[in-house]
Amino acid sequence: MSRTAKATLLGSVLVAGGIIWGVHFMQQREADNMYQGVLRDDERRREKMRKREEEYLESQRKRAVYERVQYVPSHTE
Numbered sequence: 001m002s003r004t005a006k007a008t009l010l011g012s013v014l015v016a017g018g019i020i021w022g023v024h025f026m027q028q029r030e031a032d033n034m035y036q037g038v039l040r041d042d043e044r045r046r047e048k049m050r051k052r053e054e055e056y057l058e059s060q061r062k063r064a065v066y067e068r069v070q071y072v073p074s075h076t077e
Contacts, residue, residue, distance in 0.1 A: 001009075
């Protein structure tokens with residue numbers, strides 16, 4: 001093999017290796033970003049559930065106050 005052919009082969013192998021590494025790196029970074037999105041969604045969902053629970057407890061407290069102040073018929077009567 002001539003020196004030029006060896007240099008061309010080496011250059012081709014290095015470029016191909018660099019491209020493969022770059023694609024792998026980008027895929028890994030995208031996967032990490034997508035996973036961070038899942039974590040953010042989970043946190044958002046937990047926060048929303050916490051707020052709903054607070055609102056429910058507040059409405060229960062208000063209902064108890066209103067029932068003490070005035071008669072509120074139940075749905076079963």
